[in-house]
Amino acid sequence: MTGELRPADESSGRGARPDLRASDRDRDQVVEILQVAAGDGRITAEELDERLDSALSARTVGELAALTADLPSEGMPPQAKELVRIDQRFGDVTCAGRWLVPRRMEVRLMFCDAKLDFTDAVITYRTLDIELDLRVGGNLTLVTRPGIEVDTDGLVRGSGDISIRPASGTDTPVTLRVQLAGQSRGGDITVRPPRRTFSQWLGRGTPPGGIGR
Structure with a gap:
């Protein structure tokens, strides 16, 4: 769903509470959404720079969700190869x-x-x-x-x-x-x-x- 993040341990039955501590995987997911949004012209280069800084320093899932609340997350490309x-x-x-x-x-x-x-x-x-x-x-x-x-x-x-x-x-x-x-x-x-x-x-x-x- 648009603007929502799923924590890495969702399978354990815990909901995506905004006060949950964010993982590196959560941050990487938001960075990917932001970079694709910038490439599609949804956000400017200045907005990308600001949101990337905030994503990399975010401590909770709620902070990350706020950075992508106005961006689509469906249809994201598959993870690139190593x-x-x-x-x-x-x-x-x-x-x-x-x-x-x-x-x-x-x-x-x-x-x-x-x-x-x-x-x-x-x-x-x-x-x-x-x-x-x-x-x-x-x-x-x-x-x-x-x-x-x-x-x-x-x-x-x-x-x-x-x-x-x-x-x-x-x-x-x-x-x-x-x-x-x-x-x-x-x-x-x-x-x-x-x-x-x-x-x-x-x-x-x-x-x-x-x-x-």
């Missing part, structure tokens, strides 16, 4: 649309391109650790949105280029931190925002450099 592996040789790989971002990824590429498009992705974890093994001809592109930061400090690079162009909206609270580690032995890594659509370019009065993402 680990996703991509091991590709030749051909291209793309994750796009409303895909579930896991906690960790292991990506091994050779003579192929992989694109992780976070534009409409469903984010349920606050960090994404990507262990890379980029070999000759293996290229990785991350399409970000405001609120997503990419850290490449843990990456060992033998060859290949790294190009990072953050999405606009520097004041947007960080909702996902992508941490790249592993090694690049011949592939390129590109981090960029989505390309503008034709109508967006017309609105700016600037000739389009590309259409789509």
Whole structure:
């Protein structure tokens, strides 16, 4: 039901009393609802930041319920996987649309391109650790949105280029931190925002450099 939380020990027969102490699972559930609501445009970035702070510091189930009382909880996406592996040789790989971002990824590429498009992705974890093994001809592109930061400090690079162009909206609270580690032995890594659509370019009065993402 909308705005209601079920405590982790509901099966023991205890009701969802608002004075019950909140568990980490309760807090994680509220964080997920808030992040999806922000992605759907139901709450602003400022409201998301404020409610996330309150959710992480909440002590009781009642405090958490108040943060989602005006948001739908039905139809929530399933929990994202802990680990996703991509091991590709030749051909291209793309994750796009409303895909579930896991906690960790292991990506091994050779003579192929992989694109992780976070534009409409469903984010349920606050960090994404990507262990890379980029070999000759293996290229990785991350399409970000405001609120997503990419850290490449843990990456060992033998060859290949790294190009990072953050999405606009520097004041947007960080909702996902992508941490790249592993090694690049011949592939390129590109981090960029989505390309503008034709109508967006017309609105700016600037000739389009590309259409789509």
